[in-house]
Amino acid sequence: MADLKLAYWPGCVSRGFTPELHGSMALVADRLGIELVELDRANCCGAGVIAEHNTELADTLNARTFALAQSTGLAMMNICSTCQGAQSECQQRLDADSAYRAHINEALADEGLEYEKGKEGWTNKNFLWILVEEYGLDRLREQVTRPLGELRVGPFYGCYILRPKHRIGYEDHPDRDLYLERLIEALGATPVEYDGARKCCGFPVITMNRETSLRQRTRSTRTPTAWSRPARSAT
Amino acid sequence: MPEYTLKVRRYQPETGEGPYWQEFKVELDPDLSVLDGLLKVRDEQDGSLVVRCSCRAAICGSCGTKINGQSTLACKTQLGDAQHGAGRRAQDGTAPIVVEPMGNMPVVKDLVTDMESTHWEKIRRVTPWLLPEGDPPEREYVVPPESMIDVTQSMACIQCGACVSACLSMEADPEFVGPAALAKAYRFVGDPRDGQTRERLYDLAQDPHGIYDCTHCFQCVDACPKGVAPMDQIMRLRRKAGHDQDIDDVNNGRRHETAFTKIIERKGTLDESLLLQESYAQGFVGKLMPTSGAIKGLLGSLPTAIRGLRTGKMRSLPKLIPGVHHKLPGDAQQHVKRAYEHAEEHREELNLYITGEEEIEPEADEAQEPLASAVGGGRQDMDKVTEGGSEAAGEAAPTPEADVEPEPDEEGDR
Ligand code: SF4
Ligand code: SF4
Numbered sequence: 001m002a003d004l005k006l007a008y009w010p011g012c013v014s015r016g017f018t019p020e021l022h023g024s025m026a027l028v029a030d031r032l033g034i035e036l037v038e039l040d041r042a043n044c045c046g047a048g049v050i051a052e053h054n055t056e057l058a059d060t061l062n063a064r065t066f067a068l069a070q071s072t073g074l075a076m077m078n079i080c081s082t083c084q085g086a087q088s089e090c091q092q093r094l095d096a097d098s099a100y101r102a103h104i105n106e107a108l109a110d111e112g113l114e115y116e117k118g119k120e121g122w123t124n125k126n127f128l129w130i131l132v133e134e135y136g137l138d139r140l141r142e143q144v145t146r147p148l149g150e151l152r153v154g155p156f157y158g159c160y161i162l163r164p165k166h167r168i169g170y171e172d173h174p175d176r177d178l179y180l181e182r183l184i185e186a187l188g189a190t191p192v193e194y195d196g197a198r199k200c201c202g203f204p205v206i207t208m209n210r211e212t213s214l215r216q217r218t219r220s221t222r223t224p225t226a227w228s229r230p231a232r233s234a235t
Numbered sequence: 236m237p238e239y240t241l242k243v244r245r246y247q248p249e250t251g252e253g254p255y256w257q258e259f260k261v262e263l264d265p266d267l268s269v270l271d272g273l274l275k276v277r278d279e280q281d282g283s284l285v286v287r288c289s290c291r292a293a294i295c296g297s298c299g300t301k302i303n304g305q306s307t308l309a310c311k312t313q314l315g316d317a318q319h320g321a322g323r324r325a326q327d328g329t330a331p332i333v334v335e336p337m338g339n340m341p342v343v344k345d346l347v348t349d350m351e352s353t354h355w356e357k358i359r360r361v362t363p364w365l366l367p368e369g370d371p372p373e374r375e376y377v378v379p380p381e382s383m384i385d386v387t388q389s390m391a392c393i394q395c396g397a398c399v400s401a402c403l404s405m406e407a408d409p410e411f412v413g414p415a416a417l418a419k420a421y422r423f424v425g426d427p428r429d430g431q432t433r434e435r436l437y438d439l440a441q442d443p444h445g446i447y448d449c450t451h452c453f454q455c456v457d458a459c460p461k462g463v464a465p466m467d468q469i470m471r472l473r474r475k476a477g478h479d480q481d482i483d484d485v486n487n488g489r490r491h492e493t494a495f496t497k498i499i500e501r502k503g504t505l506d507e508s509l510l511l512q513e514s515y516a517q518g519f520v521g522k523l524m525p526t527s528g529a530i531k532g533l534l535g536s537l538p539t540a541i542r543g544l545r546t547g548k549m550r551s552l553p554k555l556i557p558g559v560h561h562k563l564p565g566d567a568q569q570h571v572k573r574a575y576e577h578a579e580e581h582r583e584e585l586n587l588y589i590t591g592e593e594e595i596e597p598e599a600d601e602a603q604e605p606l607a608s609a610v611g612g613g614r615q616d617m618d619k620v621t622e623g624g625s626e627a628a629g630e631a632a633p634t635p636e637a638d639v640e641p642e643p644d645e646e647g648d649r
């Protein structure tokens with residue numbers, strides 16, 4: 001019963017150092033009857049790094065991916081926080097100005113592609129958002145055969161899927177920063193609250209300032225929540 | 236009138252006690268601000284509560300605070316919204332509104348922080364005044380209006396420190412120049428009257444805690460009450476330093492960015508092994524001799540890769556070898572190259588702060604399909620984004636309705 005069929009952008013890291021990202025999603029999607037059409041011609045989202053070099057280039061590359069997805073007639077899905085954020089940033093600029101959009105589409109014309117703003121039924125959503133907003137947690141709960149019981153799980157979101165709120169759809173879906181907790185609960189486990197859940201992993205500066213980066217990682221993973229502990233004396 | 240519980244983090248150093256939480260109940264209109272709530276507490280319940288404020292209208296920048304963990308202005312946050320935020324997170328509509336002093340700064344007393352070392356000193360660090368070249372013109376400087384509009388976004392800063400409070404690089408590296416100061420740096424780098432553009436950029440690129448110490452976490456963008464989007468200004472500084480001025484930085488940031496961009500041009504998707512190698516030692520396999528720093532960096536990253544292998548995260552050894560990577564099928568790579576040519580030729584930079592956004596077509600919004608709500612289609616929540624974006628305005632060259640505020644930063648310290 002494939003009632004959800006989506007154009008799927010796997011991203012780069014799932015083909016490199018993080019193969020488990022694609023692998024685990026594919027197993028789950030298959031079980032839930034989510035059908036995926038892989039966008040094998042699509043390109044890297046730029047991860048915010050290409051935008052740092054040339055915003056028009058980042059916008060053009062993502063317009064190409066969006067256009068490839070739109071040409072399938074299906075809404076698009078990604079599985080990476082960074083893809084979601086970088087693509088939403090470009091989509092915001094592409095949607096903001098029709099002259100700019102037309103200019104970008106010129107670069108895609110040779111390939112017979114065009115990114116269309118507001119195309120009916122077209123969105124680009126992360127797998128997490130698809131699970132909660134499209135598939136639904138109630139349906140998901142029914143699929144659980146072995147609840148995760150004793151497991152206590154600390155969610156970690158990644159910056160790009162949380163911020164900036166005005167860019168990634170929080171007006172329409174204000175609880176997107178709570179979806180992991182809800183998902184963990186739906187699977188029968190207990191979410192653990194800790195300060196680092198919505199902080200930075202430090203990766204974007206790992207090649208630039210190793211110390212800053214590793215300290216961020218440590219803070220993200222080690223700090224208990226300020227709200228649940230008594231205030232310490234040294235401030 | 237609804238009743239709100241404010242859970243305030245108190246600190247009264249003269250008592251010799253550490254910080255503690257205290258809850259206060261106030262009855263107020265939901266449209267009034269958290270600051271109004273705090274002032275009512277101070278007036279009616281506890282005169283010892285210390286709060287800093289002045290304008291009560293998001294202009295003076297005095298009342299930076301953390302509300303439910305979010306750095307913001309207490310006078311710009313309505314009680315009703317704050318209650319909703321507190322309840323949402325705790326899944327309990329009556330959960331208290333949590334009010335704390337700003338982060339990344341020493342607390343002086345209760346909600347008042349010392350902004351000297353973490354904010355003002357850093358603002359002074361970027362030379363926040365105009366350094367024109369040559370003799371001043373006989374009359375006023377004449378500059379194209381567009382170029383001044385370009386810096387209005389960074390000029391909108393009211394020095395509240397909310398971005399500094401939220402900054403995750405600052406939390407890990409207190410020496411980081413930081414979002415507010417770097418946004419201020421752009422204000423002068425982008426000013427056509429300034430004669431030290433290159434020197435300013437060189438300075439910030441040579442500082443290991445400068446423009447390449449930002450971790451791209453967007454915290455400052457969400458925190459800023461004036462839509463300055465400090466991170467966007469930092470990225471513009473990087474583009475100006477790396478591309479326009481050809482400046483190499485001490486943090487290898489430009490090298491990393493160039494390597495990344497080149498790899499996508501060649502391969503369409505990211506080959507991480509190649510990136511790791513090229514970020515540290517560009518041209519390692521080519522003709523260029525790597526610098527000693529590059530070799531150190533590359534060796535430094537090996538433990539990460541080897542640990543990855545041991546834990547089985549990197550399934551196969553080939554993934555470690557730069558250049559062995561997935562390729563796009565057919566002629567797809569040709570078309571990626573075409574996108575590169577087009578974009579590198581124009582390098583157009585659309586600034587939404589200036590152009591505003593087009594109206595979202597109503598059909599797209601109202602369609603009932605489950606997947607119909609446009610992701611990221613929302614308007615920016617900014618004071619000064621123009622409401623422009625009628626179809627006509629979108630077609631023509633964007634007409635900036637610059638409601639330029641007088642610049643607050645030249646009024647000196649408060
Ligand atoms: S994006 Fe950069 S400057 Fe802004 S809060 Fe994060 S680390 Fe700090
Ligand atoms: S950039 Fe925004 S948040 Fe930062 S000090 Fe200025 S007004 Fe406050």
Ligand code: FES
Nearest residue numbers: 290291296298310
């Ligand atoms: S009191 Fe002036 S900004 Fe809040």
